[in-house]
Amino acid sequence: MIRNPFHLVEFSPWPLVGSMGAFCLTVGLAAWMHGYSMFLMLLGMLLIVLTMLQWWRDVIREATFQGYHTLRVSRGLRWGMILFITSEVLFFFAFFWAYFHSSLSPCLEIGSCWPPSGVTPLNPFQVPLLNTAVLLASGVSVTWAHHSLIDGNKSGANISLLVTVLLGVYFTFLQAGEYIETSFTIADSCYGSTFFVATGFHGLHVLIGSSFLMVTLWRNFSCHFSKFHHSGFEAAAWYWHFVDVVWLFLYISIYWWGS
16 A cells, blocks of 8 residues: 555544634624623633644644654645745735825825824834844844754754744834834824734734744754754744734834835
């Protein structure tokens, strides 16, 4: 019998549990926003977190200990990550479209100017510029981690991954302080809504990427990666570089040009 090079997964309860969690979270959020109990929303969040932890545990077990992730399977996982990042690019493209639609031809209701009348934008050469430097430095450190893995330098990969995670957490801390100090809110015309939606979703992606890198750091400590087999790290690194590039576009268009 010829063994096929693909991984045929076992029956798993996690897709069903995850869909139930997503349903509970959606309905619970709507109920909470209308003044009802938070129970359904919290239940949905709990189910989603449980699904994430258990499903990722299964994937790590299949890849690291059972040897199911052959070269063909790893190639398919890489293509899956590339397509996912492509969908994220289109996701942010919609936000940039909304921003430039409003800024390139400001309507009479916002004073026929950009930024709109009454809105004082943030100084792009203060905290936003520092955040740019932080994310660019994190891009350098995650590349350092990748080369350390390829060279078989486990300690170097651990140090550089830790530096990347700390820079990601520092970026989140700076952005939270920036939000607190802004003189406008998400309700202040199309400027406030596009600013907070675009930068807020990017901040969410930084949190997700930092979590991704934390898991990768733990896996590297646990000797799950080698110089030839580290697809999980590559996915995290690609995602982090995507986050860096999106921030550069946000900084140039919203913080600098838009101010």
